[in-house]
Amino acid sequence: MGKIEPKQLKVGDRLETFSKPVTEPMMVEFERVVWDRGKNSHSDPEAAKADGLSRTIASGQNQMAFMHELLEKNFGDAWVYGGKISIRYIRPVYAHDVLTPNAVVTDVIEEDGRSRVLLDVWCENQDGNKTSIGTASAGQPSAKRSWTASEPERIAS
Template sequence: MSDGLVYWEDVEEGEEIPTFQRKTDIMHWNRYAALNDEFVYIHMDADYAKSIGQPDVFGMGNLRLAYLHNMLRSWVEEEGDIKRVGCQYRALNFREDVLTAHGKITRKYQEDGDCLIDLDVWVENQNGDNTCPGSATVRLPSRS
């Protein structure tokens, strides 16, 4: 690698990519909600969340997808492309949770002239619970 740019030739199956981490709070949720018109009581009003049986307000599922996207974009930089990313929401994330997006390379291959990488991706909370398993495919630049 040079200057932080990741080339297809430099990565191997089984490697983990750099993580993305965020401590969640109402300010992050407000910014996300403003962009997505998602001002929903379960995300903003603790009394309402408690009235439906939750211990506190909880974050938007799609925000964890954004964390996965941030992790991938940081890794591939402008020279690479995120071809596909998807995930499932398996648990709630509450205010003040520390969420860490992870990625592990599962396949390295070439297809139609592209140098591709498949990854398992996921988001863990501060307890190590995988709240958001998923997968992704990215295109990396080649040295050749």
């Protein structure tokens, strides 16, 4: 049986998405692992209050992780190797919010002899309020996921 290729996207298609909660431990751990800046408004309630906030807020990098996961799941290697994104954060994300990353195809163009998918992207919270907006692009979706355990030769190198 031959390898199944993913669906080729066209204008108007929406990417398959997911929703996940943002938790206080997730926010603290994300800050510690990604960029340990010590106590700040993303990881410490007292620091947030000192900054004039009522509570801690998730970092923009935290939202970007949700968006990256969406694009990686939908595009595979076409996202990991050649994807582009530009995001603007427009609303705070708090612990206990549930984020859903979204993307819709706005155009499919030829670039360097290959098909490239252009997208409007955004995250929204459980109330349907957008928390970030932007654009992204990648080649047409690939079935290849070179970072998975099913391809140990890439992982070992």
